[in-house]
Amino acid sequence: MAPGGQVCVLSVVSGEVAHSGAMDTTRTFSPRARWAVPAVAAAAVAAAFVVPATLGASASDDLPSVSADDLVDRMANADRVPVSGTVVYTARLGLPDVTVPELQGAGPLDLLGGSSTVRVWSDGEDSSRAALLGEVSEYSVVRDGPEAWTYSSADDEAVHYVVDPADLERYEELSEEAAEPPVDGDLPTPSEAAELALAYARTTTDVTTTEPVEVAGRAAYQLEMRPQTDGTLVDRVRVAVDAETSVPLRAQVWGVGDDAAPALEVGFTDVSFEMPDASVFDFSAPAGADVREVEVPLPEPGALEQKHPDALDGAEGVTVSGTGWETVVELSDVDVDAILGAAAEGRLPKDGTGSSGADDLLDELSPSDGEMPALPELDTRALYEQLTTEVDGGRVLTSALLSVLVTDDGRVLAGSVPPATLEELAG
Amino acid sequence: MSLAEAGTVAPPARRGVATARLLRSELRLVFGRVRNIVLLAGLAAVPVLVGIVLFVTQDSPVAGQGPPFPDRVTGNGLFLVFAALVSCLPFLLPLCVAIVSGDAVAGEAAAGTLRYLLVVPVPRTRLLLVKAGAVLAFAVAAVAAIAVTGLVVGAVLFGVGDVTLLSGDTVPLAEGILRTLGVVGYVVLSLTGLVAVGLFLSTLTEVPVAAMASTVVVAIVSGVLDALPQLSAVHPWLLTHHWLDLGEFLRLQVDVPTVLGGLAVQGAWVAVFGALAWSRFTTADVSS
Numbered sequence: 068m069a070p071g072g073q074v075c076v077l078s079v080v081s082g083e084v085a086h087s088g089a090m091d092t093t094r095t096f097s098p099r100a101r102w103a104v105p106a107v108a109a110a111a112v113a114a115a116f117v118v119p120a121t122l123g124a125s126a127s128d129d130l131p132s133v134s135a136d137d138l139v140d141r142m143a144n145a146d147r148v149p150v151s152g153t154v155v156y157t158a159r160l161g162l163p164d165v166t167v168p169e170l171q172g173a174g175p176l177d178l179l180g181g182s183s184t185v186r187v188w189s190d191g192e193d194s195s196r197a198a199l200l201g202e203v204s205e206y207s208v209v210r211d212g213p214e215a216w217t218y219s220s221a222d223d224e225a226v227h228y229v230v231d232p233a234d235l236e237r238y239e240e241l242s243e244e245a246a247e248p249p250v251d252g253d254l255p256t257p258s259e260a261a262e263l264a265l266a267y268a269r270t271t272t273d274v275t276t277t278e279p280v281e282v283a284g285r286a287a288y289q290l291e292m293r294p295q296t297d298g299t300l301v302d303r304v305r306v307a308v309d310a311e312t313s314v315p316l317r318a319q320v321w322g323v324g325d326d327a328a329p330a331l332e333v334g335f336t337d338v339s340f341e342m343p344d345a346s347v348f349d350f351s352a353p354a355g356a357d358v359r360e361v362e363v364p365l366p367e368p369g370a371l372e373q374k375h376p377d378a379l380d381g382a383e384g385v386t387v388s389g390t391g392w393e394t395v396v397e398l399s400d401v402d403v404d405a406i407l408g409a410a411a412e413g414r415l416p417k418d419g420t421g422s423s424g425a426d427d428l429l430d431e432l433s434p435s436d437g438e439m440p441a442l443p444e445l446d447t448r449a450l451y452e453q454l455t456t457e458v459d460g461g462r463v464l465t466s467a468l469l470s471v472l473v474t475d476d477g478r479v480l481a482g483s484v485p486p487a488t489l490e491e492l493a494g
Numbered sequence: 495m496s497l498a499e500a501g502t503v504a505p506p507a508r509r510g511v512a513t514a515r516l517l518r519s520e521l522r523l524v525f526g527r528v529r530n531i532v533l534l535a536g537l538a539a540v541p542v543l544v545g546i547v548l549f550v551t552q553d554s555p556v557a558g559q560g561p562p563f564p565d566r567v568t569g570n571g572l573f574l575v576f577a578a579l580v581s582c583l584p585f586l587l588p589l590c591v592a593i594v595s596g597d598a599v600a601g602e603a604a605a606g607t608l609r610y611l612l613v614v615p616v617p618r619t620r621l622l623l624v625k626a627g628a629v630l631a632f633a634v635a636a637v638a639a640i641a642v643t644g645l646v647v648g649a650v651l652f653g654v655g656d657v658t659l660l661s662g663d664t665v666p667l668a669e670g671i672l673r674t675l676g677v678v679g680y681v682v683l684s685l686t687g688l689v690a691v692g693l694f695l696s697t698l699t700e701v702p703v704a705a706m707a708s709t710v711v712v713a714i715v716s717g718v719l720d721a722l723p724q725l726s727a728v729h730p731w732l733l734t735h736h737w738l739d740l741g742e743f744l745r746l747q748v749d750v751p752t753v754l755g756g757l758a759v760q761g762a763w764v765a766v767f768g769a770l771a772w773s774r775f776t777t778a779d780v781s782s
Contacts, residue, residue, distance in 0.1 A: 098777040105769035112762040116731075153749070181723065186749070198661055203563070203580060203741035205660040218662035223565065225662060337751070347746065353658040355569045 130286055130310050135274045138288055138308060142265065145313035147191040152283065152338035154185040154197075156255050159330050160466040163453055172221020173201025175252035185254050194348035197254040208254050209350040213238050215250050216350045224359070225352040226251075231364045255333045261306045261315035264292060271295045271391045282307045282316040283335040299392035300468050300483050302326070312340055322467035330467035388492060395482035395492055403451075403473055458490060512616050513624065520628040524594060530632065533590045534639045540586065541578035541644035548574075549651045570655050571648025572667075575674055576744070578644045579637070579681055583737055588713035590636050591685050595629045595692025596706030599775065603700040608780055618776045626693055626768070633685045641678045661746035676743040680753065684737045687763030688713055691733070694771035697778065730755075733763055 133141075158180050177183050177199065189195040199206040201221070209216045213230040228250055230238045277289045287307040294301055300322050307317040317334025352358045386397040455462040461474035463486045472480045472489040480489045524530055545567070552568045563577035599622075602608040611621065648654065657670030665673070692709040699705050716733040719725055729735050736756030742748055 101773045101777050105766060105773050108765045108769035112765050116758075116762070182726070186745075186747075198746070200745070201741075202738045203576075203660070203744070205662075205741075205745060207661050216662075220660040220662065350662065353662050353664050354656075355658070356662070 130279045130288065133276065133288055135276045135290060138276060138290055139265065139274065141313045142261070142308055142315065148312050148314060148340055149189060149191040149342040150258075150314055150338065150340060151188040151343045152186075152335045154187055154256060154333060155182060155336050156185060156333045157182045157329075157331070159325070159328055160468060161324075161330075162466050172204030172219065173199045173206040174219055174221065175199070175206065175254070177201075178255065185256070187254075187256055188343040188347045190342060190345075190348065196343075196347050196350075197256065199254055206252075206254075207350075208250055208252070209348060210250070211348045211350065216352070217250060217252060218350070218352070218356070222357070223353075223355065224357045226359045226361060227352065228361045228363050231362045234364055257306075257315045257318050257333050257335060260318035260331075260333050261308070264304045264306055264318060264320075267292065267294075267304070267392065277305070279310070280307050282309075283338045285316060285338060286310045287316050294392040296392055298389075298484055298488065300324075300470070300485060301392055305329075307334070309338075314338075314340070320468060324467055389482065389484075393482065393484055393488075395480055395484060395489065397481075397492070398479040399477065401473075401477050401479050403477065403479075458486070460490070460493065463489070509615070512614065513620055516614060516616055516621065517624045517627060520624050521631060524628045524632050525635070530594060533593065534635060537582060537586060537590060537636050538639040538643040540582055541574050541640060541647050544578055544581065545571075545574050545644075545647040545651050566658070567648060568652055570657060571650070571652035572645065572654045572657060572670055572674060574648030574652070575641050575644035576677065576740075578640050579677065579740070580738070582640055583681070584717060584734075585714075587636060587640075587681075587685065588688055588734075589710055591629070591633050591688050592692050592709035592713065593706050594632045595689050596696050596704075596709045597702045598625045598629055598693055599696040600699050600702040600705040601696075603780070604702050612780060619772060622693070622697075622772060622775050626689065629689050629693065630686065633689060634682050637678055637682050637685070641674070645674075657744075659746060660741060660744045663746050673743045673748075676748070677740045680740050680743065680756070681737075683757055684740075684760055687733050687760040687767070690764045690767035690771065694767045694774065697771050697774040731759060731762075733759075735759070 156178060158178060160180060162179050173183075184200045186198045186200060187196065194211045196207065196209045198208075204219075204221045206220070207216070207218045209218070213235060215228040216225055217228075218225045271294065273293045273295060275291050275293075277291050280287050280289050287309050290306045290308065292304040292306075294303075302321040302323045304321075305317075305319045306315055308314070309316050316338065317332070319329035319334070320331040322330040386399070387394060388397065389395050451462075455464045455471075455473065458472070461472055463473070464471040465486055469481065469483055470486045470489055472486065472493055474480070474493050478493065480493055482489065548567050563573050563580060566573040567577050599608065602611060612618065614621075616624075645654075654667060654670075656664050656666055657673070658664050688709065691712050692705065695708050695712075696702070696705040713734060716735075720729055720732050720735050736759055739752055739756045742752050
């Protein structure tokens with residue numbers, strides 16, 4: 068409508084303008100044909116995005132077939148090669164969402180649920196780097212020989228792990244076996260997941276191969292492992308292995324409750340086997356960051372050789388029952404109330420909780436300087452009560468792959484078994 | 495009609511002159527308007543405000559709390575550019591771009607000047623491109639206003655130095671400036687999709703406020719949908735989903751496919767809504 072209610076004096080219809088001759092392009096299309104242009108544009112755009120995703124699905128077609136045993140051998144004996152790329156990790160564990168990544172930045176707690184992107188570099192020997200990407204934040208784990216760093220951009224905090232000087236000599240001997248100093252808040256990679264799955268493959272498991280698949284544009288063999296028992300929450304595990312280099316490219320774990328989507332999935336979305344630039348592994352704490360130094364003793368030689376839950380047995384206050392997929396680990400004399408109560412009052416239990424992972428989690432959740440509460444403040448007791456449900460004689464945490472029972476008399480039982488099994492074991 | 499007749503026989507060079515003249519007058523229109531200058535000044539005020547607040551509170555217990563970048567600004571003024579851009583991206587920048595792009599065609603129609611514009615011997619297609627160019631120039635100016643004031647205020651209040659990336663690695667200031675330019679360029683190109691949407695909505699109506707408001711609504715609805723985890727399948731195609739990928743320029747290795755992926759989605763929005771705007775603008779009966 069023209070301003071002031073003026074009658075429209077001049078009516079310029081597109082056809083008339085065409086007559087003026089200036090619009091030489093106007094003549095060639097009828098108005099109806101013009102409206103076809105956006106439709107064509109939309110179709111072209113859709114095609115441009117969809118077609119590359121469906122092309123090349125044939126890369127895995129002409130792989131020679133290989134037996135499950137051969138494939139397991141091949142993985143075990145593969146030369147370690149440099150790998151870099153992008154890994155997407157997805158967890159559908161059915162846990163309540165407790166993190167606010169927008170406020171807290173990227174951190175290991177993100178791995179409890181949802182999808183996370185991790186960028187990884189490895190030189191195939193003793194240097195590696197993994198970076199968990201947040202929106203405008205990042206959490207990095209850098210390993211370079213006997214040293215390791217974690218760095219969180221949101222807290223601007225670096226933790227420097229060095230092998231205990233007393234163990235350094237032994238480390239030098241071990242380094243051919245690529246021993247790595249353990250780091251709290253480590254990030255998942257397909258290789259680690261596959262290694263863990265293979266450890267189980269030697270127990271009570273049916274191991275088969277499926278049709279070759281394609282992962283990150285590479286042809287890959289796929290191993291499928293099904294527990295022989297019904298007593299576990301794990302339905303099946305699949306590991307896709309690069310046909311050429313035998314590097315695990317993807318690991319998926321299905322729970323018994325959900326057959327549609329894997330409860331845990333970690334896999335490359337793009338991968339390269341070229342040697343990363345050496346500067347990637349060369350990390351030092353940035354100026355101004357809080358730096359914490361941690362000396363870690365090397366695990367005992369025995370523990371290195373058998374990465375098996377049984378290795379835990381015999382440690383103080385730890386009992387392991389069941390075997391294979393049904394293994395249940397029991398910790399006794401855990402004072403949950405003391406941990407929660409102390410955290411709620413804003414201080415940590417004086418001598419820690421007895422678990423370095425739990426200590427770090429509490430550090431994360433509680434005020435750093437004792438003056439100003441860190442934002443956003445998480446009430447650990449409310450969190451604990453939100454995550455667990457009340458059962459007879461304790462509280463239980465249920466997820467798609469793992470159950471944890473905290474009994475009222477201070478024992479913690481955890482295993483990849485239904486909660487009822489834990490209650491039965493607890494008595 | 496003499497002007498139009500002249501257009502018929504005009505050699506390409508004269509048509510180019512006409513287009514250039516049109517672009518100049520369009521730019522004068524956009525940047526000469528008091529409202530748009532106020533918008534630019536408002537955007538430029540954001541880093542000034544953030545900078546002063548952080549400067550005053552830097553020794554108090556609340557220092558270092560809040561969104562991703564402000565806690566780093568006090569150590570390196572260059573981060574004021576990122577802090578200001580990240581805080582303007584969800585709402586202020588889309589709002590300013592929506593106001594100018596929504597006004598582009600509908601504003602002329604409302605003022606009754608569109609019909610005179612169409613008498614100029616320039617095809618409607620080219621007229622639309624000129625309009626789009628002028629809006630894009632405003633988007634560049636808007637992002638530059640934030641970045642330049644951010645850099646100046648940050649340098650004055652906190653000084654600038656080597657840049658600590660999100661990965662924890664430190665790069666020299668020169669590379670830091672280059673990466674900042676990358677961020678600024680990415681933000682500008684991220685707004686092109688919204689410019690196309692705004693132009694299309696602007697061709698639909700003669701009420702500029704309607705076009706502006708609906709463009710803002712498109713940006714906000716896109717942000718809301720992006721926050722719903724149930725819709726994760728459509729997230730990668732949303733207008734605003736890749737905007738914060740600007741963080742990619744602050745990582746150890748800038749992942750080119752990620753950056754290009756974000757820009758490709760903007761390109762898709764430009765292609766579809768640009769084509770819609772073109773169809774509408776070249777077929778519409780302009781009566782005012």
